[in-house]
Amino acid sequence: MAIATADRARPHVSLDWPAALKDAGVTALLAAALGIFIVGFRTVDRGVAGLQFDYQVVDVVVACVVIFFGRLALTAAAGGQPVPALLIGAGLLAAAQGLKLPSDFLTVVTSLIGVALVLRGLWSWLRRSEAGARIVADASEQFGTVTRQAFPWLGAGLLAFAVVLPFLPFADQKVMDLGILILTYVMLGWGLNIVVGLAGLLDLGYVAFYAVGAYAYAILATQHGWSFWAALPAAGILAAMFGVLLGFPVLRLRGDYLAIVTLGFGEIVRIVLLNWVDLTEGPAGIGNIPSAQILGHPFTPNAPEGKTPFHEWLGLEFSANHRLIFLYFIILVLALITNAVTVRLRRLPIGRAWEALREDEVACQALGINPTNTKLTAFAMGAMFAGFAGTFFAAKQRFISPESFVFIESAIILSIVVLGGMGSQMGVVLAAILLIGLPEWFRDLGQYRMLAFGLAMVLIMVFKPKGLVAHRDPTIHLHPPNGRRP
Amino acid sequence: MEYFLQQLINAVTLGAIYGLIAIGYTMVYGIIGMINFAHGDIFMVGSFIALIGFIICVMLGIGWVPLAILLVLLLAMAFTAVYGWAVERLAYRPLRGSFRLAPLISAIGMSIVLQNFVQLSQGARPKPNKEVITGAIQLYEANGFAVNLSYIQIIIVIVTLVLMTGFTLLITRTALGRQQRACEQDMKMASLLGVDVNRTVSLTFVMGAALAAVAGMMFLLYYGLTDFFVGFLAGIKAFTAAVLGGIGSLPGAMLGGLLIGLIEVFWAGYFSSEYKDVAAFSVLVLVLIFRPTGLLGKPEIEKV
CATH class of the missing domain: 1.10.3470 (ABC transporter involved in vitamin B12 uptake, BtuC)
Structure with a gap:
């Protein structure tokens, strides 16, 4: 939330690069500390020899590098610098597709992170210009109105769909x-x-x-x-x-x-x-x-x-x-x-x-x-x-x-x-x-x-701690909803 | 009598492990009033790091057992503490001030994440550890039944006692302990008076996780194996212990752990081992009915 507010309040703030780099480095180190033993040393039972290791340290290192750049890009985007975020996102995506990462899981996750960063960068870029900000505000307002109007029909629609589903x-x-x-x-x-x-x-x-x-x-x-x-x-x-x-x-x-x-x-x-x-x-x-x-x-x-x-x-x-x-x-x-x-x-x-x-x-x-x-x-x-x-x-x-x-x-x-x-x-x-x-x-x-x-x-x-449908109808109205007051 | 003595020794050992985990629950509940549902899984991660540490020790040729144990203990405590910190930072801190159930749901989610993370990276099968400490002292023998006190049991009880004393001193005597108690009483007031609340809460999680790591290593040494699911039941029982002793109270957690250990072992020894968990939970229900604040807890005064 704090990130979003800063984004809105100071769109042109210049980024403190050394601090951002340090922050990203700390995050990557933290990820390394979390992953190095549990992921890096996979224990395998080899019968008589007892448990031995299957080393996956490279995976951990790659993951940490990805996390470093991901964190950096997020900080940049939050600080109103969409270009680095876009570049890093595209870079990660390219690396995931082009290079041969040690596991499929890493490839998929890195690609997803890349896409997410590109989207985040675009979002930030859109919000930076006043015209863009207005478009975003209008769109979200319209979206809100449409969903609010459609919501009462959603239940009926879903029910109708549920009834006819077996015959589709x-x-x-x-x-x-x-x-x-x-x-x-x-x-x-x-x-x-x-x-x-x-x-x-x-x-x-x-x-x-x-x-x-x-x-x-x-x-x-x-x-x-x-x-x-x-x-x-x-x-x-x-x-x-x-x-x-x-x-x-x-x-x-x-x-x-x-x-x-x-x-x-x-x-x-x-x-x-x-x-x-x-x-x-x-x-x-x-x-x-x-x-x-x-x-x-x-x-x-x-x-x-x-x-x-x-x-x-x-x-x-x-x-x-x-x-x-x-x-x-x-x-x-x-x-x-x-x-x-x-x-x-x-x-x-x-x-x-x-x-x-x-x-x-x-x-x-x-x-x-x-x-x-x-x-x-x-x-x-x-x-x-x-x-x-x-x-x-x-x-x-x-x-x-x-x-x-x-x-x-x-x-x-x-x-x-x-x-x-x-x-x-x-x-x-x-x-x-x-x-x-x-x-x-x-x-x-x-x-x-x-x-x-x-x-x-x-x-x-x-x-979204309040849940998907945060809006809850009051069960009792002091005044009837159709406006007639007693 | 011999059988009883042997069971008593086993029960105290088990109780010490539960007590160590329970401290993590009780401290977190005391300070931010949430059930850290992922704490049992932190314990499980601790046991895994200890397992990996022991294998590394064997590979490096560290043969002197006390040194190996000390090294692995420090390693497990340090790296499990990072888990405790990260879980708090990612899953709980953003939810402070959210509605009452939010942290609990988040904690359940974190518990699922940790279990599956370890299962994916380490495999689902139980991991046996080579016996590190063998041997026992024969205390007493009669009617062909020997009462044994194994070295590992001695170590578990001694380490637990030392850590308990250390922690009690930390909470009662140091500045950090004072800050923790201040946050426990009134977080807003504490922060107004210059206590860094975020740091204090983080440190609480770090300490709880470090203790859980010790418990995890003890568990590994005592039972000789671990798997990705051990945290669930151990966690619930340790929480039961914390509630039994009076949540928020350190001696209470220890007492509760001991009681749960006693109930479990004696029920298994004298009645049926299948229903030992049922016995532990039933005692919890009974205690909560007749003494809802636990044995050593302070009654909660509700202001209207």
Whole structure:
């Protein structure tokens, strides 16, 4: 932020080159100190000889050189000197493409840094002249107006797209899988939004309820022959009960303490799932979970005795996609129910109480709101939706194991909620598309995917801490929005 | 009785490691009121740097064990401290004054970054280290069961005690400690009175990371291996220890670490090793219900 302000205030400031060089040098040295051991000396297990090194010191040196120039260019651009930034950016890009850098990763990253620097330089150059600054200001204002006007339509547009997606020509199995995945996280995000966004209770163990729902369905279906539709409410209620169970001990805790206890709770559930082998089959997981059926018609090429498969029932050609499309609509409806319930509840006394509790617990008590019941309902509601989502997950995957319910899942769901701008329903959707959809699309990033994910979490918090949709509608208006005053 | 004694020795050793990590949590929480979720991963980085340091020692032919340990200890502390500093500078400092959850989310992101960074550059498999210190003192023998106190356990406990004493002195006696305590009480007032708040907070992170590096090296020596994921569970347990002892209090962190070590080892020794983590977390929940400020913490007075 400080950089941006300086940029605006003194566009023609001359750059203190020795200081900039020193700064860039320190940054590069720091990078060297960070990387030299962990990256430079890769330990490799060579059997009898024990651990030995695979030296990658050259990589570290190259990375440090890139960082030196990158930092220098950024300082120059911030100091109102676009030309060095442009030159360095172009140079890095050329070096990445022309020279043979020691690893593909370095080539890609250096190219990206080069492009980013060129853009930064152009931006700085545009801002330097008054005409350019005016163009930028006008464009950003127009952009703001357009997005503000389009925003109410965005939800409707996305919903319409979600409904027609399965019938679009490009909707193959991969697209449907991705759609289902995103919708599952949207639903989980909306569920957690009740706890975190509305009631302001930081829950780091949300995945536990998801696990409860999934295991409830898996056990009921494989051992007691329940159908998906019968197990769905049961799993939801069970998860809600777990929510209350977690809620009771943590009622008196606040903020970070609450976070850590919920995290512990999530781990406890996972460890129990791992070790209670009689019930959960432990680390091996539960397989062969029956998928959901439509009015008793399974989505299989050949139905068991006395049942008609779905495609014969409707007289269609068999296609594996039917099952996916059906599951897609189930999760879409489930997610929409979650949304509808949340939006309705926000207008009821309980929803008002949640939001009031988030803002000031003491004031709530003074006004006669019972914090115990309010918090417990928030936990129960949130947990119930996670339970539904879990049931769906088990029916979709047809195999579950404790591996699927690790802490990182909770962290992902929480970051969807926070990124969305806590309390914003639309924000959750956008964040889920961004955090789940993009990485899935870039599966090719492979092992670098989670690294990029973590980095994105940090960068978004640093540059856009209020989330994507920072604007939050006040739930209550003193005066009705249409202008009539009482 | 013999079994009990042996478990007690093991528990104290484990507790010392947890305590060292817990100090990092407790100091950071005390000064800026955030859970440094990446601290467990700093500990993991420390164990990796120590591992690399030991291999370098072997290659350079430094055969005298105390010298090797001292060198590796200094190396790990120094370079892990850089990690602590960089994490604070990049991920937390820009968020000071942001909303309450922002640093925590950023810290979770940093934790993911560090884990994957180490996994990518060092590989996912556990890395075994050659045994550096062998041998044990046999304290007591009865009914065919010997109670052993290994040299490594002695070293862990002694190093922990020395560092604890040193740190307590640093916090209570030096100018830096005074500045830290001033920032803890009121950051704005401290900066008005000429305390460089940024520097103090940075140094807090540096010290926490250095201690985590010591814990990482101890962990490596004690268990003989490390991998990119060890920081997660160790970190959560150390945080549990910090909360148990009363967050913000140095002796509390040590006491909490010791208690968590005791609970874990005795639960594993007498009941079931599968549920030892459950036991540790359950104790945390119980303590927080009946004594929300922890064992040695000061009650937080809420002004309305």
